[in-house]
Amino acid sequence: MMSFIFILLFLLLVGGASPEDDQSSEPTEPMCDDWGEEGAESVLEGEVGWLSCPLFSHPSVYNYSSTHSAGLHLFWYHRPRGHELEEPIALSSRLIKHKDRLWFQPAERNDSGEFICMLRNVSSCSRMTVRLHVLPRDNELRGSACEPPVAVAPEDVQLYLQRGRTLDCPHLGDATKMADGPPSVTWYRVNRAQSWCQQYPFWNSDWQQEGSSLRFHNMLVQYQGLYFCRVQYQRGDLVLVYTRVLNVTAVHSISLPKEPSVLRPAVDEVISVRTGSEVRLVCRGLFPVMLEHPWLDIWWTVDGKTLDQLPDHQRFSQTSREVLYNFGDRTVENVLLVQPFSSRDLDRDFNCSVRNQRGFETRRTQLEEEGTPPSVELGCGLGVTLVLMLVLFVVYQVFWLELLLVYRSWFGSDERHTDDKEYDVYISYARNSEEENFVLSTLRTVLEDELGFSVCIFDRDSLPGGTITDETLGFVARSRRLLVVLSRGYASRGSQALLELKAGLDGMALGGHLRVILVQYRPLPRQVWVRELRRARVALALVRWRGDESRELTSRFWKRLRVELPVRRAEGGANKTLLRLLSQNSTSSQTGLISTTRKDPDQVLNRTA
Known part of the structure; x- marks a missing residue:
């Protein structure tokens, strides 16, 4: 009895432990190393496409032949777009696994998503993800009708x-x-x-x-x-x-030279640098096209060392960029930045070097210190120049009439030698006592006796018995200037003054051989001007008589009038007159203008007042 009980307990113990022993003896699946995601492929809907397992893009780690002989098997999984779980791919006549590739023959729209390729055996596992985009066949992918x-x-x-x-x-x-x-x-x-x-x-x-x-x-x-x-x-x-x-x-053709060359710095080029500041040195090289070995190199060396070998390499940095591509020939520029540039750097060797598969060239950069401009001398020179310009501007604003008269007397041409006119000035005025006294006693006297001009006055120079209209037009046509004395009574309708004005304006507008000068004897509003004067005022010179201020020959009135009149060379008394015009200090020693006339100037000026 006791032996039976002992045997029964032994069987129960053995039976309870056997399931655990059987479970522990089963091989467990190894953990899979996830290498992440690499790359993405695109394929057009309805066309053939394929995915290569990115694990085999690292031949030193995985090679398809060696992995297959080592018992590693390649499996593909698909995680559709918008799903979280990947699913095993059911291979078919459309989805074909051939060595390390998964073929889509053809690709469909729902193939888009992530594809996981997994290499595993009983002891190891590695996986990597690649993404596939299946593009719809629409007009956006077509550039032209037959493309x-x-x-x-x-x-x-x-x-x-x-x-x-x-x-x-x-x-x-x-x-x-x-x-x-x-x-x-x-x-x-x-x-x-x-x-x-x-x-x-x-x-x-x-x-x-x-x-x-x-x-x-x-x-x-x-x-x-x-x-x-x-x-x-x-x-x-x-x-x-x-x-x-x-x-x-x-x-470019394969027959052309393929050796690189340094374009900058040029031979014998000297670069000016400023110590204590940031200096940029440019190295530019030309690399001819090489299809077989397309690599190139361009760099700077300082005292035969690269920048990272210098003890003070923190001050140096370089950047490269391509500046020109011409049928395969590439021009590359490398800029060396030195900050700050010290005086001892002037004694160092800065070399620009270029190299490709065919050759090597280097060139030394010649540096010189940039001279500091003398700030004190430069400031003084600039100040003197500004003062001189200001003085010249003030002199011109104050004495521009005098300067213009001097220039005309030296370089102006005498119109008597270039035309066949008989008179220099024809004076047109209103036929009343006030304007007549001003014209005869003042204008005529100074213009003829003092300045030497030939003056034509109709009332004085016309012959009796002639036609007023014909003679007026003839006098105006034979004169170089028409001097119009403006007053309230001038150029009323039907007057001889209006005829003279129209003849002068027509001669100035048509032939250009006659110029009209306006002398404002008395201030008068513009509204009383006749229509012909209002239209032509923009092109006419206006000289204002200011009473007592205009008496002296050195006054602004006579200078301004002389500028408008023809040029006369200094001869005899005219030369003395020019000296008086330009000498303001001798004004007090000159006699009154009107005192040189044959009438009493005070009486004339009192009457005009």
Whole structure:
């Protein structure tokens, strides 16, 4: 009995422990290392596309052949757009896994989202995510009428000028592996700048399609642009297509020299720098096009050392940028910034260096200290210049009439030698006692006796028995100036003064051989002027008689009047008159203007007052 109970307890203990022992003996799934997300691919709806597992983009870590032989298996999962959980991909005739790629033949709209590729075995697991965008087929992807839509960015292709080369459609070898037969390729050439496109064959024999490739026999500048290749192949009962685009640009011929050269600093160029300030030194190099080895380098050295090797490297920094691209030839500029520039830097060697696969060149920069401008001397010179300009401005404003008279006396031309006029001045005035005394006793006397002008006055110089109209017009036509003495009674309708005024205005407007001068003897409002005077006032010179102020020959009235009258060279008494005009200190020693006339000047001025 006791032995039976002991056996029963032993079986219960063994039976209770066996399930736990069996569960612990099962292999557990390893934790998966997530490498994050890398890249994104785009494909056009209805066309062929594929995703490459980004884990194999690091060959030093994962290689497809070695991982497959090591027992690692590749699995694909899909997380649709807007979902949180990924789902295993059910492979089919449309979704095909071929080595490290997942093919979509063709892609559909709901394929957009995140795709996770996972490498795992019983002991390790790694995963990485790549994103896929399936673009709808609409008009936004089409640039012109015959341009095929494409979702993949263009590949840049550079062709040497005057050389030939063959263009291959990208990924054509991959499509050949998935096709049941050789694929067919259709080429298109597109010029978006001129909004046209053309399907092969093109208009001349410089292009030729050889199988699936496009052959350039002779590359020219005008052949640059976008070239589309549309690949079509058969897989089972399906006809599948995809499109790629190449951006073809021309570069300089391969026969040209390919060694780099330093453009700046130029040979024997001396750069002025200022100590204690920020100094920028420019190194500019030309790098000819090289398709095989396109790398280049441009840098500064100081005393044969790079900037990071200098003990005071904190003061130095450099930046590079491309300033010109010309058919593959690149001009690159490197700017060295020294802040602050010290006096001991003048003795250091600053070298600009350029290098590519073909050669190397370096050039030393010659520096000199910029001279400090003498601030005291510069300030004094500027002050003297300003004072001199101010003095000249004041002198001109005060003595501009005198200066103009002196200039005319030296450089002015005598009109008597250039025309056939008989009189210098014809005086037109109202026929009343007040204006007549002013004209005969003042104007005529000074103009003829003092200044030497020939004056014509109708009442004095006309012959008896003639026609007033004909003689008036004749006198005006034979005069160089028409001097009009304005007063309230001047130029009333039907008067001889109005006839003289119209004749002078017509002569000035038509032939330009006569100028009209207005002398305002008494102040009068503009409203009383006749219409002819109001219209011509803008082009006429107006000289105002100011009574006692205008008596002396050195007054502003006579100077202003002389400026308007013809030029007379200084001869005899005229020379003395010019000296009196320019000498203000001798004014008190001159006799009164009217005292030189044949009438009493005080009586004339009292009558005019």
